[in-house]
Amino acid sequence: MNFNTIIYEEDGPIGTITLNRPDDGNMFTVEMCHEIRDCINAIRRETRTRVIVITGAGERFFCIGGRKDGMEDTILYAGVLPTLEMYESIDRLQKPVIASVNGFAVGGGHVLHVVCDLTIAKESAVFRQVGPMMGSFDAGYGTWYLEDLIGKKKAKEMWYRNPKISAKEALEMGLINKVVPDDRLKEETRKFALEIADRGPFALASIKAAFNARHGGVSGLARVSHDLLLRPYLDTREHHELAESFAEKRRPDTTKFGK
Numbered sequence: 001m002n003f004n005t006i007i008y009e010e011d012g013p014i015g016t017i018t019l020n021r022p023d024d025g026n027m028f029t030v031e032m033c034h035e036i037r038d039c040i041n042a043i044r045r046e047t048r049t050r051v052i053v054i055t056g057a058g059e060r061f062f063c064i065g066g067r068k069d070g071m072e073d074t075i076l077y078a079g080v081l082p083t084l085e086m087y088e089s090i091d092r093l094q095k096p097v098i099a100s101v102n103g104f105a106v107g108g109g110h111v112l113h114v115v116c117d118l119t120i121a122k123e124s125a126v127f128r129q130v131g132p133m134m135g136s137f138d139a140g141y142g143t144w145y146l147e148d149l150i151g152k153k154k155a156k157e158m159w160y161r162n163p164k165i166s167a168k169e170a171l172e173m174g175l176i177n178k179v180v181p182d183d184r185l186k187e188e189t190r191k192f193a194l195e196i197a198d199r200g201p202f203a204l205a206s207i208k209a210a211f212n213a214r215h216g217g218v219s220g221l222a223r224v225s226h227d228l229l230l231r232p233y234l235d236t237r238e239h240h241e242l243a244e245s246f247a248e249k250r251r252p253d254t255t256k257f258g259k
Contacts, residue, residue, distance in 0.1 A: 001039060001042060003020075003035040003039065004031060004035065005019070005020055005021055005029060005031050005032035005035055006018060006019055006020050006032060006035050006036060006039065007020050007057070008039050010048065010049060011190070012194075012197075013048070013049055013050040013051060013193075013194070013197035014049065014050075014051050014052075014053060014190065014193045014194065014197065015043055015048075015049035015051070015052045015053070016052075016053040016054075016055065017036060017039055017040075017052065017053070017054045017055075018054075018055055018056065018057050019032065019036075019054070019055070019056045019057060019062075019063055020057045021057070022056070022057040022058030022060070022061060025061045025063070025064035025065075025104070025106075025109075026056040026057060026058070026061045026062065026063045026064065026109070027063065027064055027065060027066060027109075028063065028065065028066040028082075028083060028086075028108055028109075029066075030082050033066075033082035033083050033085065033086045034082055034085075034086075036054075036086045036089070036090075037082075037085045037086045037089045040052070040086075040089040040090060040093055041089055043093065043095065044093060044094065047201075049095065050095060050096075050196070050197040050201055050204075051095060051096050051097075051098065051193040051194075051196050051197045052093065052095055052096070052097045052098070053097075053098045053099075053100050053189055053193055054090075054097060054098070054099050054100065054112065054113075054116060055099070055100040055101075055102055055189070056101075056102050056103060056109075058102070058103070059102065059103065059182075060103040060104065061102075061103040061104050061109075062099070062101045062102055062103050062104060062105040062109055062112075062113065062125065063104075063105060063106070063108065063109025063112055064104055064105075064106040064107060064109050065106055065107025065108035065109050065110075065130070066083055066107065066108040083108060084140065086112075087111065087112070087115045087140075087141045090112075090115050090116060091115055091141070091212060092212075094204075094205035094208065094209070095201070095204070095205070095208075096117045096118065096196050096204055096208065097115075097116045097117050097118075098116060098117065098118045098119070098120060098189065098192060098193055098196075099112065099113035099116035099118070099119040099120070100120055100121075100185060100186075100189040101113055101119060101120070101121035101122065101125045101127075101167075101176070102121075102122055102125070102185055103122075103124070103125060103126070104125070104126050104128070105121075105125065105126070105127050105128070106126070106127075106128045106129075106130055107128075107129065107130050107131060107134070107136070108138070108142075110127055110128060110129055110142070111138050111141055111142035111146075113127075113176075114141065114142060114145050114146050114149065114175075115141050115145060117208065118177045118192070118196075119175070119176040119177055119178075120176070120177060120178045120179075120180060120185070120188060120189050120192055121167045121170065121171075121176050121178070121179055121180075121185075122167065122179070122180060122181065122182040122184075122185040123167050123168070123179055123180070123181055123182055124167070124182050125166075125167040125170075125179075126164055126165065126166065126167075127164075127165040127166075127167075127170050127175060127176075128158075128162060128163070128164050128165060129142070129146075129158045129159050129162055130162050131159065131162075132159065132160070132162065133162050137159070143155065143159065144215055145215070146158065146159075149174055149175055150173050150174050150175050154173060167179045178192065237256045237257060238256075238257045241253055241254075241256045241257070
């Protein structure tokens with residue numbers, strides 16, 4: 001897959017998406033949001049990769065948020081949806097997604113790591129929400145999911161006071177999963193991802209769907225019932241007898257059910 005604003009690479013069971021705008025803080029643009037979404041959706045349809053890693057190009061920035069180039073000033077679909085679609089694609093992907101934070105994770109870039117299933121960061125990484133300082137905010141993933149991670153009081157403080165949080169502090173407050181030396185981030189991220197890739201993919205997909213169902217509303221509950229419950233049902237005697245009797249235009253033999 002070839003893109004203009006991101007790089008996608010595969011290493012065995014690991015797929016890595018690198019935000020590739022280092023001279024501009026790896027900031028989101030409309031094009032980048034669409035490319036990340038499209039890349040994630042392509043990954044959904046193949047079985048080679050078991051774990052996805054998202055990181056930033058360069059040594060200083062993971063991502064410092066969004067840029068309005070190409071977006072509308074008014075609240076139109078063109079100005080609002082690209083970022084949301086990107087977050088949703090990550091949240092709905094049936095494979096674990098790891099944020100490998102290699103620098104500043106600020107604003108929308110901070111929401112990006114929050115939406116990922118797990119976060120590993122280098123020691124010099126910095127986490128911050130700056131929306132109210134810049135005339136912006138995230139009233140969806142960036143608040144609800146952040147509250148899940150660190151609690152309501154801390155989440156509100158991040159949004160109200162906008163403090164800079166070190167990787168060590170982020171680990172202590174439950175915002176991230178692991179901190180590693182700066183020069184070992186890629187190596188430790190790979191080890192982290194390979195360990196997860198050894199787990200059962202259907203089990204991991206089921207766990208992720210279960211975690212997400214609470215915030216997913218109807219779609220979240222449907223994901224659990226369809227993806228988790230329907231598949232085992234298709235192996236039951238009930239399913240086979242009903243499907244066969246329907247195809248054969250005969251009355252089903254219900255004595256086979258429940259055995």
